[in-house]
Amino acid sequence: MSENYKVIDSTVPTFITITVVDWVDLLVRPNYFSILDESLNYCIKEKGLSVHAYVYMTSHIHLIVTAFDGELQGVIRDFKKFTSKKLIEAIKEYPESRRETNYSVCNADDTT
Numbered sequence: 001m002s003e004n005y006k007v008i009d010s011t012v013p014t015f016i017t018i019t020v021v022d023w024v025d026l027l028v029r030p031n032y033f034s035i036l037d038e039s040l041n042y043c044i045k046e047k048g049l050s051v052h053a054y055v056y057m058t059s060h061i062h063l064i065v066t067a068f069d070g071e072l073q074g075v076i077r078d079f080k081k082f083t084s085k086k087l088i089e090a091i092k093e094y095p096e097s098r099r100e101t102n103y104s105v106c107n108a109d110d111t112t
Helices: 030-047 072-093
Strands: 014-019 049-056 060-067
Touching: 014 072, 030 049, 030 072, 049 072, 060 072
Parallel strands: none
Antiparallel strands: 014 060, 049 060
C-alpha cells in the first residue's frame, strides 16, 4: 500500500471511500443498507469508531471517521471483512429475482 493511502493519525477526521468490487451497483436493497448500518454501529460501540458523516451510494460508501480507541486502518479492515461476509450471505439467502415481463409492441402503422 502506498504511503499516500495510510492513516497517520487515527484521531484526525479522515475521508474514506469503500467500493464494491468492479463498482457493481450492489447496494440497492434496503436489507443491504441494514447490514451497513449494523456494521457501522458495531464499530462505533465496540471499536471506538466515530462517524462524522457518511453516505451510501449504489456501488460505494463515503465516510468521514476517526478512531480514538484503535488504529483506524484496523477498524476499517474489520468493518469491510465483516460487512462483505454479511452481504454475501444476504445475496445467497435472498437472490435477486427479475421477472420477465411480456410487453406488447405496437407498430406506428397499427390502427387497432
